């Protein structure tokens with residue numbers, strides 16, 4: 001089960017955290033992995049790890065918020081079977097203290113970046129007879145999280161785009177779902193704790209761990225396992241759905 005032999009997979013942001021865990025697992029399952037990354041060194045490191053283990057992977061330097069770069073990069077990749085829109089950035093703030101610059105930066109990467117990849121990938125998937133799209137949303141798409149105004153906006157958009165794409169390409173044999181992790185321990189989390197809570201790192205790490213009723217943060221490998229299932233042929237009956245992976249965050253926080 002869950003074999004991806006001969007499948008060509010694009011993973012945006014595959015150089016770090018959740019995207020990296022997906023890249024490693026998908027390659028282990030036989031996929032040819034294409035990592036699209038702003039940080040080309042991170043992409044190269046992941047590619048080296050995969051090829052050293054006998055897998056197939058290539059890295060591409062690309063900013064997903066720039067449509068022409070996405071068009072050029074997808075042209076280099078060629079045939080694709082699976083697109084994972086995973087690249088994303090964090091932001092802390094409320095509606096009345098989020099600057100226009102920050103709002104637009106989060107929008108450009110998290111929303112427009114996903115749109116740019118959908119815009120280019122869908123015609124290629126249709127030509128190919130179908131495929132799978134998996135978008136990375138967040139629990140912030142469906143729960144009010146303190147101080148996450150712009151970020152929540154961007155993840156709500158990811159959820160809505162997922163429903164729209166799933167509906168529009170039902171008859172093109174394209175399945176589209178999204179996943180909504182709660183806190184997962186990645187450089188993304190360490191980075192925003194360091195940036196926003198300097199000197200209180202341990203206290204905030206503990207607080208963020210406890211905000212999942214299960215008592216800890218998720219692991220990137222756990223999210224990658226869900227992604228593998230949703231992108232595999234075994235999940236052929238699943239489209240237009242959001243999958244929380246959240247240690248009980250949405251349903252048990254009472």
Ligand SMILES: NC(=O)c1ccc[n+]([C@@H]2O[C@H](COP(=O)([O-])OP(=O)(O)OC[C@H]3O[C@@H](n4cnc5c(N)ncnc54)[C@H](O)[C@@H]3O)[C@@H](O)[C@H]2O)c1
Nearest residue numbers: 013016017018038039063064086087088138183184186188
């Ligand atoms: N870690 C969490 O707690 C958590 C929870 C819910 C959702 N998510 C989402 O999961 C996804 C991955 O998060 P992560 O924690 O692995 O983050 P991460 O920061 O560890 O990795 C994200 C990667 O995306 C790349 N990236 C950023 N902007 C890019 C751009 N414009 N073009 C191409 N690549 C770009 C970065 O270089 C980085 O390697 C994000 O969409 C994030 O919003 C994370």
